[in-house]
Amino acid sequence: METITPEFDYNLLRILIALDQTRNVSSAAELLGLSQSGCSTALARLRQKLNDPIFVRTPGGMVPTPRCERMLHTARSVVTLIKEGILEQPAFDPSTSTATFHLAMTDVAEIVFLPRLLRHLQDIAPSIKVTVGNYSTDTLKTALVSGEIDLVAGYFPELSGNGVFKQRFYTHTYACIVRKNHPVIKGKLTIKEYLSQGHAMVTAPARSIIFLEKQMEKKGIYRNIVLRTPHYLSLPAIIETTDLIATVPLAACASFALRGQLQLLRTPFTPPSFPVQQHWHRKVHNDPRHKWLRAQMALLFNESEDEWRAIESELYGKNYRGSQLR
Structure with missing residues (x-):
């Protein structure tokens, strides 16, 4: 595999370009933030490495040798590539990006x-x-x-x-949805009704529902699961046309209730909360x-900006903390 020659200091290319711009060692040193002696030493190293005077003095100032003239285009390309491709953080403009x-x-x-x-x-x-x-x-x-x-x-x-x-x-919690005009549940869901009625449950991948299930099991709350479905989007139609209960994240309940055929209810126990993160x-x-x-x-x-916090407070009170199922 071809490797970069370790003996060559590619910072010398910056010296070469600066000398071509200024045609003066002192001015090149100032441009690069170096001392004049440092710039002169670097130029001497470059001359020795290439076995070429690189720049020669004339009455009109320093001029590049033919070899230097051939090198300058490549030197500028290399320095630009290193600067833009390695040293500079790439820019991102969202207003024009097509990412x-x-x-x-x-x-x-x-x-x-x-x-x-x-x-x-x-x-x-x-x-x-x-x-x-x-x-x-x-x-x-x-x-x-x-x-x-x-x-x-x-x-x-x-x-x-x-x-x-x-x-x-933020943290988020759960609520229940049932159909309007439910034959048993009339505006408030009791624990007795919750345990006696059938439930629809969203299955994997539904990590928040798995978490809820484990928390309820710890407290001895076991639902009568009549339906297990992997899809949230079919849930409103199912709940609207059956007597089943669904216990899902509050945001989903609130969204589904906008259809107008569902009741959004608090769970008959203080539900746990879970973190919403990126x-x-x-x-x-x-x-x-x-x-x-x-x-x-x-x-x-x-x-x-938690748009469901007001509903959460209305259901469970302003001091709801939900870190533990009680």
Whole structure:
């Protein structure tokens, strides 16, 4: 394999270019922030290395030798490549960028994040595109490490350990939905009704539901699961036309209740809360494009911008903390 000659100091190329610009050792030294003696020493090293005077003095000033003239174009290209490709952080202009960001979310997280995010991007970065995928527990971290995913948003407890950064937006909780004119549940859901009625449950990948199930089991609360489905989006139609109860994240309940045929109810126990976060891999931690995206997410989704906090307070009180199922 061809290697770069270790004996050659490529900083000497900067000396060569500066001398060509100024045709004076003192001026070249000033341009580069060097002492005159340092610049003269570097020029001597370059002459020795190349066995060529490089620049010669004439009555009109220093002029390059034929070999130097041949070298200058290449020297400028090399210095520019090193500066732009290695030393300078690449610029990112969202207003003109046509980048595509690859995000990982569950379908309920799409309800939470995508409408506001896309409206925001249309205003400040109209040519940026977004693709969203839903990954299993087994494949998610691999996709994040490989760069297949730029950012993960939502509740993903499996994303921890070395190499993965995270930022919390806020905490979130759960509520119930049942159909209007339910034959048993009339505006308030009791624990007796909750345990006696049938339930629809969203299954994997639904990490927040798995968390809820484990927390309820610890307190001896066992639901009568009549339906298990992997899809949130079919849930409203199912609940509207049956007597089943669904217990899902509050944001999903609030969104589904807008259809007008569902009741949004508090759970008959104080539900646990879970963190809503963004996750990224350390390989993109300092990349301007990724830093910009994370900044937009943090701007849009945080404690002060939590649009479901008012509903949460109405259901469970202003002092709700939900860290533990009680």
